[in-house]
Amino acid sequence: MATLIRPPPLNPEKAKIENLLELTQLTDIDADLFTNTQPLWHPPGARGIYGGAAIAQCLSAAQKTIPKDFTVHSMHCYFVLAGNSDIPIIYHVERVRSGKSFATRTVQARQRGRVIFTTTLSFVRQNSGGEKLVQHAAKMPQVSPPIEGMDDLDNSGAPTGPFQSQRIEIYKNDSDHPEEKRCRQWIKARGRISPEGGHEAHLSALAYMSDSYFVGTIARVHKLWRYSTHRKDKSKSSIDEEDLKKLLAMDDETLKRVKHVDAHDLERLRRMEKGEDITKDDKPEIGMMVSLDHTIYFHNPRHFRADEWMFTEMETPWSDDGRGLVFQRMFTRDGTLIATCVQEGLVRLKQAGESKL
Missing domain, CATH: 3.10.129.10 (Hotdog Thioesterase)
Incomplete structure (x- = not known):
């Protein structure tokens, strides 16, 4: 079974990646528990699910537990075990700290009780740095622009993926x-x-x-x-x-x-x-x-x-x-x-x- 609850129909008003990363909150069990709403992708030849899905869904789960004026600024993740695309994932958010300027969350992704992925995320309140700022940023190299209308393909030659x-x-x-x-x-x-x-x-x-x-x-x-x-x-x-x-x-x-x-x-x-x-x-x-x-x-x-x-x-x-x-x-x-x-x-x-x- 790829999901804990039968997946609803895909929402045509949302991008493919939104539907793919949607979470279901398990409120009846714990307000800080979530699970994947849609089945997750297992890339051909990979040991488990696509790692980006676990990263993104952990972030999504954590974002649901913080105030709207806070935004993630860093996340540190560890891949512990290969995720099985045939088993639902349970995401458990722990509210480590909620301060005036920063909030910290940890998220564990579990399958059959075992941790397969863990991350710690830090959120910062918007515009908390003050009016005067120390600013610099690396420059993007000069490269050819993307070609509009040219799609990439999977191994079978079909355009796919979110x-x-x-x-x-x-x-x-x-x-x-x-x-x-x-x-x-x-x-x-x-x-x-x-x-x-x-x-x-x-x-x-x-x-x-x-x-x-x-x-x-x-x-x-x-x-x-x-x-x-x-x-x-x-x-x-x-x-x-x-x-x-x-x-x-x-x-x-x-x-x-x-x-x-x-x-x-x-x-x-x-x-x-x-x-x-x-x-x-x-x-x-x-x-x-x-x-x-x-x-x-x-x-x-x-x-x-x-x-x-x-x-x-x-x-x-x-x-x-x-x-x-x-x-x-x-x-x-x-x-x-x-x-x-x-x-x-x-x-x-x-x-x-x-x-x-």
């Missing part, structure tokens, strides 16, 4: 130093977020999208192969066999629109189509890549729309010992810095003796 993205060529992609590279994209929620959702809906949508292939930046800057279909340990593959066949059947222009298929992936797919054995390549292959923690600092939380194009830039300053660190900046289209995100993830390569594609 948000869309357009990748920009990786900055310094030919560098021998992965830490110098920058992975860039335009991103926005599909449709139009309703006035009823308020700034809270835009913040939750941003939180959802902030996890979009975040730790995957490490694989991208190292040009690692991420499309295995067979694992020695019999765990889920990184892509379904049928989806791989669909990718192989696409032309180059279509493949360039598929989420997370980079130029080096396209080159390998074309070699596979020709019958070449890519398992003999010296290039390492990802064995496991999952998020461990996720932090978001919200800078201008009431001055953006998540259903309008936002620019994101990701870089990775370090990776070693089976882990990697990634930084992300998010800007409005006009260059306003709206969020800075940090994520550490597990990044393990396939070891000698493990089967490859």
Whole structure:
């Protein structure tokens, strides 16, 4: 059962991401308990649900327990266990502190009594900084604008998901130093977020999208192969066999629109189509890549729309010992810095003796 209570019909007046992130308050049990109203997405090949859903729904739950003149400015999250898309999630909000200028909440996401995700959030009262302020912000790099009307695709070649993205060529992609590279994209929620959702809906949508292939930046800057279909340990593959066949059947222009298929992936797919054995390549292959923690600092939380194009830039300053660190900046289209995100993830390569594609 994917939800605790039978889901209501989707509200056509709301954006797809609003419907997806909607919560049901379990008032009869506890006013600070919530559950997912709609089933959650399990990405193909992933160990559990899409992590952005847990991040966004925890934020949404916490926002329902604070005064309207308070806004989130930071949240610090830990992925504890893989979420099961077939089991409802219960979100428990703890009201740690409610002060004059700041409020603190913790949220635990549980399935069958076990914590799968936990976060601590801090909220600040609007305009509590005073009239005189210390101000500066990083500048958005000059990049090509998004192309209106061009939609991205999933592995099967269909436009899908609650948000869309357009990748920009990786900055310094030919560098021998992965830490110098920058992975860039335009991103926005599909449709139009309703006035009823308020700034809270835009913040939750941003939180959802902030996890979009975040730790995957490490694989991208190292040009690692991420499309295995067979694992020695019999765990889920990184892509379904049928989806791989669909990718192989696409032309180059279509493949360039598929989420997370980079130029080096396209080159390998074309070699596979020709019958070449890519398992003999010296290039390492990802064995496991999952998020461990996720932090978001919200800078201008009431001055953006998540259903309008936002620019994101990701870089990775370090990776070693089976882990990697990634930084992300998010800007409005006009260059306003709206969020800075940090994520550490597990990044393990396939070891000698493990089967490859």
